[in-house]
Amino acid sequence: MDTKRRKFLTDSTAMACGAGFFALGLHFYSRSLHALPPNTLRPPGALPEEDFLGACIRCGLCVRDCPFDTLKLAQLGTAVATGTPYFIAREVACEMCEDIPCVVACPTGALDHSLNNIDDARMGLAVLIDQETCLNFLGLRCDVCYRVCPAIDEAITLEIEHNKRSGMHARFLPTVHSDHCTGCGKCEKSCVLEEAAIKVLPVPLAKGSLGKHYRLGWEEKQKAGHSLVNPDTPHQYYLPKGVQYDHAGKGLIKEKTPFSDNPLDTLNKEFTP
């Protein structure tokens, strides 16, 4: 009896220890997967990464229903959690199907079924990350990212700016607007450079966020219909007499002109030694 009990105790202890170590190892492995590699995007409607890893059943139905073979299932040993769907924009971008078949296929709602307009998808956020190599920033008219954007003129606009290098041309700067960018990756996919200058990043990586208590004065003023600061005095410079402020960037200028009231003084000026 005693040996039986002893064996039971040693066996259970060994097993509990083994199981504990196993769980610990698994836990550390999973920690290394919690942050998705920055070039990896989840399908449209994917829950935030932490929730997604608990909700995705890893069945691949989204992969099967993707008509463009964009989505892949992560394999063991890669940096993406085993069996979860992803795509790499630089390889294949999301075609933004209007009926969003991948979301419809998801049995668990890891891809949120409340997403019914693909324009509301936020798979990532495009960032023109390298202004030193972007051809448009160099003053050329590449415009490819702007042209391929499914939300052209909303998600990416071209902002015109004086080309200081040539001094006589304009630069058309591709500018991403986060309130329209779905993160489909078309811009990154089609960037003509060896390494894309515009990249789709996970939203938390790409986007800053204001402190929750921050209020933008001008917006608050518009909402309230009047200034919230009392009294609302118009801005005014207190400058020394005879000096004025020039808005064009020249700074303080003296009001006093080099010309006297008598035009003859000016005409004779050339002759004074």
Place this chain on the structure above:
Amino acid sequence: MNTLIGAEAITKKGWLKSHRWLLLRRITQISILLLFLLGNFNIFILKGNLSSSVFLDTLPMTDPYLFLQILLTQHYPETQAFLGVLFILICYLIIGGRSYCAWVCPMNIITDSAYWLRYRLNIKNRFTFSRQNRYWLLLITFISSLLTGSLLWELINPVSVLHRGIIFGMGMGWLLILGIFLLDLLIAKRAWCGHLCPVGAFYSLLGKRTKVFTVSAQQRDACNDCMECFVICPEPQVITPALKGAKNNISPNIHSEHCTHCGRCIDICSESVFNFQLNSKNNNKGSSL
């Protein structure tokens, strides 16, 4: 090297009859895999994988074990997953036991091969451990889902890694499967399916009450104590009460939740002691263990 197991049955019943259930199982396992694989050629009869799938674009099927883990991460799945689980649960109420292990799970082919090779090479068991360990692992998978909010076990679950890998690409998964094969071959007999696999443990709990189909030692009086069924059975402990219980008036039906309904004992027995039994009140003799 050991002689081929079941030699007597082969001479007595013929090769085909002594491999009938094995062949049926292999055909079933491979057909299920092929049906999933057809998806790679855009033929969608079975779409998805064993975790969750859709049959002919209408009937959803969802693995209740994974479903439970998802619930534990505090995510509430869509209706499709609920319907899928319901369907599989109904299947289990009808079929029961660990039929999944023997008839569907692709790991079964791997571990059966490992066991076959182990037997042929006469590799001695170096390490024994309790078959209850699978319940510990099962518990860990549930606790880890609850604590981390993520399906931790699915990162390395060999069952889904293998099945998903065959269909969608394996990556480094081969190493894991090879590891299981070597574990079964060199370290411990029937280590994975018989001692560790939490998926099988879960299905054993799920199919515990269902006894519609059972393997039964109806002709146990004919047993000549050749012990081949004990050698071939992946869970040999389930045979003893049914085969040797006549004295104690124990039912000849194998009622253990660990019987995988693989039917190898039926194949291997030269005396035709075993058969599959459709249980009804009439032939459910005696009490179950």
